[in-house]
Amino acid sequence: MTVKQLSMPELVDTCGQLGVTNVGLWREPVQSYGLEATAKLMRDAGLTVTTLCRGGFFTAIDPEERAKALDDNRRAIDEAATLGTEVLVLVSGGLPAGSKDLHGARERIxxxxxxxxxxxxxxxxxxxxxPLHPMYASDRCVVSTLSQALDLAERFPARQVGVTVDTYHIWWDDTAPAQIARAGAGGRIHTFQLADWTTPLPEGVLTGRGQIGDGAIDMREWLGYVEAAGYRGAIEVELFNDGLWARDGREVLAETAERFVAHVMR
Incomplete structure (x- = not known):
C-alpha cells in the first residue's frame, strides 16, 4: 500500500532493482491482479510475502452481517495460504451503527x-x-492498545492468534514497551510495521502516515523493543499517504528503502 500506484509487475520489478526481497500485500490489489497470478509472480521473482492485509471487521451485531464477515475472513485466510504467507493482519472493526457498547464489540471479536x-x-x-490508534475506535477498530489486543489473543494458542506491532498506532502509549515484552514472551509478535507520526494531521487522518524520518517516532527505539522481545521476523513499512501516492511509485519505494537504512538499521 505504500506504493499502491505501482502495478504488481512494476512493484516486483522495482523490488528487484532495489534488492528488496520481502513484500507485504493487501487483498484489494491482489484480487485485482488475480490471486494465482500474484502468487506465481512473487514466486518467480523470489519475493517472500511477509503478510496479507487485511481480515477482521468482526463487530457486527446482525447475524447475517456477522456470517458474511466470517466467510470473508475464511477467504482471506485461503488467500494468505495461496500467497505463501504465514500472517493475516486483522483490523477488528469499530462500533456498529447506533451502538456504544465497546465491551460487547470486543467480545464479538x-x-x-x-x-x-x-x-x-x-x-x-x-x-x-x-491495535489501531484510539482515534479509530468508533469506526474502524475497538482494539486500541497492545494490552487489549493481547487480552484477546491470549485466549487462543499463539500458533493461531498473535498481534501486529505498528509504530504509528502505539508510539504514544507508555505501557506499550512492556506489552511488547509480554507479546514476545508468549511468541505472539506476528509482524512489526513502521510508519511515522507527523503533524498537523491531514483532514483525512487515515492517509496521514508519515514517511520514516519525517515525524515524532524514534524507529530504532521501537526496533529495540521488539528485538529485546525476541522478534526476528520481517520489518514492514506501511504508509497511507496521499502525497506519496501522488508521486512516482518507483521513486517512493527507493526513498523508503533509503529512509529505512538511515532511520531504522543500526
Missing amino acids: ADALGELGPYAEERGVKLAIE
Whole structure:
C-alpha cells in the first residue's frame, strides 16, 4: 500500500532493482491482479510475502452481517495460504451503527477468533490482531492498545492468534514497551510495521502516515523493543499517504528503502 500506484509487475520489478526481497500485500490489489497470478509472480521473482492485509471487521451485531464477515475472513485466510504467507493482519472493526457498547464489540471479536483460529491453523496461517490508534475506535477498530489486543489473543494458542506491532498506532502509549515484552514472551509478535507520526494531521487522518524520518517516532527505539522481545521476523513499512501516492511509485519505494537504512538499521 505504500506504493499502491505501482502495478504488481512494476512493484516486483522495482523490488528487484532495489534488492528488496520481502513484500507485504493487501487483498484489494491482489484480487485485482488475480490471486494465482500474484502468487506465481512473487514466486518467480523470489519475493517472500511477509503478510496479507487485511481480515477482521468482526463487530457486527446482525447475524447475517456477522456470517458474511466470517466467510470473508475464511477467504482471506485461503488467500494468505495461496500467497505463501504465514500472517493475516486483522483490523477488528469499530462500533456498529447506533451502538456504544465497546465491551460487547470486543467480545464479538473474541467469538470470531474462536471460530477462525483453528481454520487458519489448518492452513498454516496465523492471525495478527492490530491495535489501531484510539482515534479509530468508533469506526474502524475497538482494539486500541497492545494490552487489549493481547487480552484477546491470549485466549487462543499463539500458533493461531498473535498481534501486529505498528509504530504509528502505539508510539504514544507508555505501557506499550512492556506489552511488547509480554507479546514476545508468549511468541505472539506476528509482524512489526513502521510508519511515522507527523503533524498537523491531514483532514483525512487515515492517509496521514508519515514517511520514516519525517515525524515524532524514534524507529530504532521501537526496533529495540521488539528485538529485546525476541522478534526476528520481517520489518514492514506501511504508509497511507496521499502525497506519496501522488508521486512516482518507483521513486517512493527507493526513498523508503533509503529512509529505512538511515532511520531504522543500526
